Each structure stands twice: as C-alpha cells, then as structure tokens.
Amino acid sequence: MSAPDLQRGQPPVLLQAEQVTRIYQLGRDVQVPALRGVSFEVDRGEHVAIVGSSGSGKSTLLNLLGALDRPTSGHVRYHGRDVREMSDTELARLRNASIGFVFQSFQLLPRLTAVDNVILPLVYRPGSPRQRRELALEALAQVGLADRVDHRPGELSGGQQQRVAIARALVTEPSLVLADEPTGNLDSRTGEEVMALLETLHADQGTALVVITHEREIAQRASRRIELRDGVIVDEVVA
Amino acid sequence: MSLREALRVAMQALRANRLRSALTTLGVLIGVMSVVLLVAIGQGARSEITGAIEGLGSNLLFVLPGDGEFGAGPTRSSFEVDDIERVDRSLPGGNGRAAGYVIGAEAVQAEGNRFNATVFGISEHYLGVVDRTIARGQALTAADVATGRRVAVLGATTAETLFPGQDPIGRTVSLGAIRYRVVGVLDRVGTTTFGPDVDRQVLIPISAAQRLFGSTRVDAIFVRATSTVGIEADRAATEAALAERLDESEFSVVSQDEIIGVVGDILQILTWVLAAIAGISLLVGGVGVSNIMLVSVSERTREIGLRKALGARTRDITRQFLFEAVALTGLGGAVGLALGIVLAEVVATFAPVPAEITWWSIALALGVSVLVGLVFGVLPARRAGQLDPVAALRHE
Numbered sequence: 001m002s003a004p005d006l007q008r009g010q011p012p013v014l015l016q017a018e019q020v021t022r023i024y025q026l027g028r029d030v031q032v033p034a035l036r037g038v039s040f041e042v043d044r045g046e047h048v049a050i051v052g053s054s055g056s057g058k059s060t061l062l063n064l065l066g067a068l069d070r071p072t073s074g075h076v077r078y079h080g081r082d083v084r085e086m087s088d089t090e091l092a093r094l095r096n097a098s099i100g101f102v103f104q105s106f107q108l109l110p111r112l113t114a115v116d117n118v119i120l121p122l123v124y125r126p127g128s129p130r131q132r133r134e135l136a137l138e139a140l141a142q143v144g145l146a147d148r149v150d151h152r153p154g155e156l157s158g159g160q161q162q163r164v165a166i167a168r169a170l171v172t173e174p175s176l177v178l179a180d181e182p183t184g185n186l187d188s189r190t191g192e193e194v195m196a197l198l199e200t201l202h203a204d205q206g207t208a209l210v211v212i213t214h215e216r217e218i219a220q221r222a223s224r225r226i227e228l229r230d231g232v233i234v235d236e237v238v239a
Numbered sequence: 240m241s242l243r244e245a246l247r248v249a250m251q252a253l254r255a256n257r258l259r260s261a262l263t264t265l266g267v268l269i270g271v272m273s274v275v276l277l278v279a280i281g282q283g284a285r286s287e288i289t290g291a292i293e294g295l296g297s298n299l300l301f302v303l304p305g306d307g308e309f310g311a312g313p314t315r316s317s318f319e320v321d322d323i324e325r326v327d328r329s330l331p332g333g334n335g336r337a338a339g340y341v342i343g344a345e346a347v348q349a350e351g352n353r354f355n356a357t358v359f360g361i362s363e364h365y366l367g368v369v370d371r372t373i374a375r376g377q378a379l380t381a382a383d384v385a386t387g388r389r390v391a392v393l394g395a396t397t398a399e400t401l402f403p404g405q406d407p408i409g410r411t412v413s414l415g416a417i418r419y420r421v422v423g424v425l426d427r428v429g430t431t432t433f434g435p436d437v438d439r440q441v442l443i444p445i446s447a448a449q450r451l452f453g454s455t456r457v458d459a460i461f462v463r464a465t466s467t468v469g470i471e472a473d474r475a476a477t478e479a480a481l482a483e484r485l486d487e488s489e490f491s492v493v494s495q496d497e498i499i500g501v502v503g504d505i506l507q508i509l510t511w512v513l514a515a516i517a518g519i520s521l522l523v524g525g526v527g528v529s530n531i532m533l534v535s536v537s538e539r540t541r542e543i544g545l546r547k548a549l550g551a552r553t554r555d556i557t558r559q560f561l562f563e564a565v566a567l568t569g570l571g572g573a574v575g576l577a578l579g580i581v582l583a584e585v586v587a588t589f590a591p592v593p594a595e596i597t598w599w600s601i602a603l604a605l606g607v608s609v610l611v612g613l614v615f616g617v618l619p620a621r622r623a624g625q626l627d628p629v630a631a632l633r634h635e
Contacts, residue, residue, distance in 0.1 A: 054582050063629045066548065068547075068628045068632075069629050070546060088552070088553055089552050089553070089554075089588075092547065092551060092552040092555075093550065093552075094551050095547075095548060095549065095550045096549065096550020097550070101548050101549070103632075107541070107545045107548075107632070109542055109545070111251070111252075111255040112251075120545075120546065120549050121549040123240055123248070124240055124549065124550040124551050124552070124555060125550070154430075166596055168549075172550075194357075213540050
C-alpha cells in the first residue's frame with residue numbers, strides 16, 4: 001500500500017483530535033490537567049509543527065497522537081476510528097501499521113546493529129527474516145547509511161544515530177511520522193540535515209509529518225504551526 | 240512475533256549479558272545435575288538389590304515367620320526342623336525341593352586365622368534349592384543333618400581367608416569351642432554391593448547349628464518350584480502342610496516375585512525421595528532465575544517502552560521475557576544433564592555404588608528445567624508486558 005494510493009479515493013483527514021483533555025492523577029487528590037480541550041486535524045501527507053515551551057502539554061499530546069495513551073475525555077480518531085474504543089492490542093497494531101516515531105534521544109537499542117534496529121518494528125508483523133533485512137537495508141540506504149549497516153549505535157555519530165531512527169520510522173511505510181524534538185540532541189548543522197532528510201522522505205513518500213518542537217526555526221519549516229500553552233491551543237498559523 | 244523470532248531475540252539478550260546469564264544458569268544446572276545423579280544412584284541400587292534377590296534362583300517360595308504384614312516388628316519363628324520335612328513331603332511331584340536354615344554370626348578360627356563368618360545351619364536340600372554348587376569336596380548329606388555331625392562346607396572367601404593357599408578339605412575349623420571337619424568348599428558367587436556376602440558363609444548341618452546356638456528354631460524355609468506354573472500349587476501345598484501344626488498368623492508364604500516387588504517399590508520410593516531433595520536445589524535455581532529476570536526487566540524498561548511504541552503487543556513482550564527465562568533454565572538443564580550423566584559414570588566406575596541413567600530421569604530433568612523457567616519466568620514476563628509504554632519510554 002503506497003502513500004499516493006491512500007490519498008486517492010480516501011477522505012483527506014488522517015488524524016482528528018476533538019476536545020481532547022488529559023488529566024494526570026498524582027496521589028489521591030492532586031489532579032494535573034495537561035491538556036484542556038484541544039481540537040485540530042492532520043490531513044494525509046501534511047507537515048504540521050506543534051510548538052510550545054516545556055509544560056505546555058506537547059509531550060502529552062505526542063503520546064495521544066502516537067496512540068501510546070488514551071485521552072481522559074474527547075476523541076482522537078485515526079482513519080475515523082476512536083482510539084479510546086480500541087483495545088491495547090488494537091493500539092499496538094495501529095502504531096505498528098500507521099505510525100513511525102522519531103525521538104529526541106534516538107531510542108536505539110545499543111546492543112543491536114543499525115540494521116537490526118531498523119528491523120525492530122518489522123518483527124511485529126508477518127514476513128520472513130530475509131524480507132525484513134532487505135526492507136531495512138533499503139531504508140538505511142534511503143537515509144544515506146548503506147555503509148554503516150553493521151555498526152552499533154555507540155559507533156555512530158548523533159546525526160547518524162538519528163538517521164537510523166528515521167530509517168526505523170519509515171521502514172514500515174507509515175501514514176504518519178511523529179517526530180518529538182528530533183534535533184534536540186544535535187548541533188544546528190546536523191539538525192538541519194536531519195530535518196531536510198525528514199522533509200525529503202515526507203515529500204517522496206507522501207507521509208504526514210508531525211514535528212513537536214520548541215525551536216522556532218524548525219517549526220517554521222512546516223506548512224501549518226499549532227502553538228500550545230498551558231494545555232490549550234493559543235495559535236494556529238498556516239504558512 | 241513468531242516463536243522463532245522470539246527465541247532469536249531472547250538469545251540475543253542473553254548473549255548481551257554472558258556472565259550474568261551463565262551464573263543464573265548455574266543454579267538450575269546444579270539442580271538438574273543432582274537430580275540426574277541421585278536418581279541414577281537410586282536406580283542403580285534398585286537393580287543391584289532386586290538382581291541379588293533374583294540371583295537366589297527363580298521360582299523360589301519363601302516361607303517366613305509371622306503373618307507377612309509389612310512393617311510388623313520382628314517375629315519369633317515357630318518353625319521346627321520337622322516342618323521342613325512336612326513341607327517337602329506335601330509338595331506335588333516328588334520331594335527334595337524344600338530346605339530350611341537357621342542363621343547366626345560367629346567367629347570362625349582355623350590354624351590361628353580368625354574370620355567373622357555368617358553361619359548357616361542348613362537342611363540337606365539347601366544347596367539345590369538356592370542353586371549353589373560345590374567347588375571341591377562334597378555337600379552336607381542327609382545323614383550329616385540327621386545325626387548333627389560336626390562337618391562344615393565353607394564359602395569361597397571363608398576358605399581363602401582361613402586356609403590361604405591350602406586345601407581346606409579334611410582340615411578343622413572352630414566355631415566357639417566346637418570343632419568341625421571341612422568337607423567341601425562352595426563355588427564363588429561374586430560380590431554384590433547389597434545383601435549378605437554369601438561367599439563369607441560357613442554351612443553346617445542345621446541340627447549342629449541348633450546345638451551351637453542353643454535353640455530349636457528354624458529361621459525360614461525355602462521351596463523351589465519346578466516351574467512358574469507349578470508355583471501356585473506348591474504354595475497351596477506348603478500352606479496346607481504348615482496349617483496342620485501352626486496357626487495362620489505364624490507363617491506366610493511369599494514368592495520371589497512378591498519380594499522383588501516390595502523391595503523394588505521401597506527402593507523406588509527412596510529414589511523419588513532423593514530426586515525430591517535434589518529438586519529443592521532446582522527450586523532455588525528457579526528463584527534465582529526469577530530474581531535476575533526481574534532485574535533484567537527493570538534494566539530494560541526503555542527497551543520495552545520502545546518495542547511497544549513500535550507495535551509490540553503485551554503478549555509479544557511477555558513471550559520475549561518468558562523465552563529468555565526458559566532459554567536460561569533449558570540451557571542449564573541440558574548442561575546439567577550432561578554433567579549428571581558424566582558424574583554418574585564416574586561414580587559407577589570408582590565407587591562401589593552402581594549408577595543407572597534412566598530415560599525418565601533425562602526427560603524429567605529437561606521437562607522440569609523448562610517448567611521452572613516457565614513458572615519462575617511468568618512473574619517478570621507479565622510485569623514486562625504490562626508496562627505502560629509512555630512511562631517506560633521516559634524511564635531513565
């Protein structure tokens with residue numbers, strides 16, 4: 001299933017957040033509302049930036065968009081299906097099939113080689129070990145690491161590690177890549193390279209890209225910018 | 240995730256922590272090794288002892304004092320010498336198939352040599368009934384038994400110890416103050432680890448033995464059946480003959496098979512007890528596995544969070560850690576099994592205890608070690624599977 005096919009003949013909305021709240025229960029009486037009624041949509045193939053300072057609710061929103069967590073109230077819908085009505089197993093399947101994650105701290109497994117790290121999400125879907133390896137090698141070639149496939153994360157630079165992580169996010173051909181501060185642990189030049197890579201792949205494959213960041217320059221590259229403060233959307237700018 | 244994939248991931252994780260995996264495995268390894276070794280020794284003892292009983296010759300009936308209830312205390316024998324003759328006459332198809340004996344321990348002396356022998360006072364058909372043969376000289380005769388003549392037949396070891404390098408026939412041995420003329424020497428039976436060493440015997444006429452021990456008792460009567468088929472007829476005849484004079488509670492007739500069955504059962508229970516004791520160390524090994532797996536889960540919280548984010552279901556994670564636990568214990572089981580077999584061979588070679596590896600102890604050892612992995616792996620594996628991906632990803 002390639003991305004252009006998805007866009008053709010299907011409704012354009014990929015992801016829908018409707019009056020989403022998330023309240024954390026700390027201890028018996030202390031409730032911390034991290035999100036207080038957030039609504040927006042992400043279309044297929046769109047590039048959206050979610051900005052905000054720390055404590056604005058960005059990370060909470062990332063967890064909800066990533067189907068790692070369920071809202072306290074309101075709805076997060078993927079392909080029209082409400083996340084709150086899905087079982088843990090269905091959520092796992094949704095994450096595996098439709099979402100690719102890129103984390104600030106890369107989240108590579110140190111004892112695995114680059115190619116084995118990229119294979120990780122493929123392990124949770126049908127396929128032979130050889131097919132998986134071929135797909136992973138292809139993805140690593142796409143991010144320019146064809147000559148580093150057998151290196152472990154400790155033997156790679158920060159930028160290279162993040163590119164392995166991007167290969168891992170794209171190898172499953174997701175409809176959405178969620179990048180959480182993807183340049184946060186990188187110097188500005190490397191960060192720029194990583195962002196360019198993400199955008200190229202997003203454009204080539206028609207994958208929706210949601211970048212969560214506190215850096216203005218990164219946010220400005222998106223076609224739409226959603227600004228969060230204290231758990232609500234305070235600004236939404238279409239570039 | 241496929242089973243093969245889960246196994247591959249588990250082995251990968253175990254290799255990443257080689258020393259820890261090896262040490263964790265050691266507990267299970269030692270447990271399985273002791274189970275295999277102790278069961279081998281128990282089984283070896285069992286075959287040795289039942290073999291010794293079978294060595295008395297097949298188709299034997301044992302007439303023993305008491306009602307034969309197992310676990311009853313020692314019973315005074317009510318048998319008399321006449322009972323041997325009474326039983327022998329009652330047997331269908333000819334006599335000479337019943338023999339009785341009285342047994343005692345006495346120091347034997349000859350030519351300044353002293354030997355602690357087992358003294359058997361026997362009736363004339365004894366050697367034929369228990370299937371023993373004379374090497375030199377002659378057996379005790381009916382006349383010897385009838386008149387209580389002071390003659391003796393020596394076991395092979397007794398003869399060699401008292402008369403090293405000499406022919407004992409015609410020489411004299413003393414039991415207490417009484418002197419006996421040696422008329423024969425028995426063929427060597429060979430050593431058995433368990434039971435009385437029959438080569439250390441001194442056989443004298445039962446009448447002479449009763450005089451020596453100062454009693455009129457007969458300890459037991461043996462009947463040799465002509466065939467397996469005839470054994471029940473012989474049993475009935477023996478019981479009828481003895482019932483003429485004795486109360487039913489004063490004697491019991493058991494076959495060799497029944498004795499082997501009872502003794503075999505006792506030794507089987509002994510084997511199981513040994514296995515159970517060794518099993519305790521296996522249990523301790525299992526606790527060690529559980530403990531290390533819990534540490535491993537907590538160390539790899541972030542990995543678990545990441546795998547969940549990438550699409551692993553609760554079941555996938557649980558299976559992964561369960562496989563790790565089972566791989567640890569299964570490996571320990573396999574190596575422990577190999578070491579147990581080697582040790583059993585070493586024991587069998589150098590110690591007087593035989594050892595016998597049985598297929599069921601191998602199956603048990605491997606089965607139990609895998610089971611230990613499953614049982615003790617469940618708690619850590621479930622804990623891993625149920626981790627919240629959000630919290631796990633943020634775990635430092």
